[in-house]
Amino acid sequence: MDEEAKMPTCLLDLPWEDVLVPHILCYLPLQHLVSLQRVSKQFQSLIQVYLANCRTFNLSPIGPCIPKEAFCSMLKDNKVLQNLSLQNCSDWVTDQELLPVIGQNQHLQKVDMSGCAWLTRHSLVAVSLSCMHLQHLGLAHCEWVDSLSLRSLADHCGGLQSIDLTACRQLKDDAICYLAKKCLQLKSLSLAVNANVTDESVEEVAKNCRGLEQLDLTGCLRVRNQSIRTLAEYCPKLQSLKVNHCHNVTESSLDPLRKRNVVIDVEPPLQRALVLLQDVLGFAPFINLQI
Secondary structure (H helix, E strand, C coil), X not given: CHHHHHCCCCHHHCCHHHHHHHHCHHHCCHHHHHHHCCCCHHHHHHHHHHHHHCCEEECCCCHHHCCHHHHHHHCCCCCCCCEEECCCCCCCCCHHHHHHHHHCCCCCCEEECCCCCCCCHHHHHHHHHHCCCCCEEECCCCCCCCHHHHHHHHHHCCCCCEEECCCCCCXXXXXXXXXXXXXXXXXXXXXXXXXCCEHXXXXXXXXXXXXXXXXXXXXXXXXXXXXXXXXXXXXXXXCEEECCCCCCCXXXXXXXXXXXXXXXXXXXXXXXXXXXXXXXXXXXCCCCCCC
């Protein structure tokens, strides 16, 4: 009878930090945790304990629905974050909300600020100064990223393995070359949709980041064959290359990479011709490609 009396009769009766936080709440989506807070004061306290100890905080699924005050409240006690994603928070997140979180979480390894248009270079500088162990950084469509803030990142986060600089249009060759010389462990890099990027950047990346596996140059109109040949020579681990809309990159530089089974987002000329012919004729004529 005594043993039955000691049995937990409610979820909240289970040990919070030993059972609920590490073995149950960690599997619930963030939106469900937010809803649980409204059930009772006890559940609110439980969720706050979880949020203070969580390693990953991903706002992407519910970013537009979260008030900035709620974001600040949820992470006010957390000092152990390793993964922070702010995608879809572009409508409200500013330096004022983000800087305190960055300042007290020095173990962050992955930060995604893609599309956060209201942030400024101060947030990137804060990341570079506080997060020495940073490995992955998303800055796609953050047009506020400039040369000085990227240099600060390169100076302090030499272990960076991937960075997405898609449409960071303020950046020019000098900043990208500086990054390549400092962050030698880069495996994944996107410089897509930036008309300032030239062969100089690509060649510097190739010569310094020998372990590069993925490179996105989509829409880099000034990139030419010479830098692609350099990439093929210096980056034996390359697995994926995106050069769509790079009109000065031709098959003569891409063919050696195809022979190494590098995945390229542009079809060979003959293949493209067959696709166009099929669109016109409605069927694909048989052509012996082995001739």
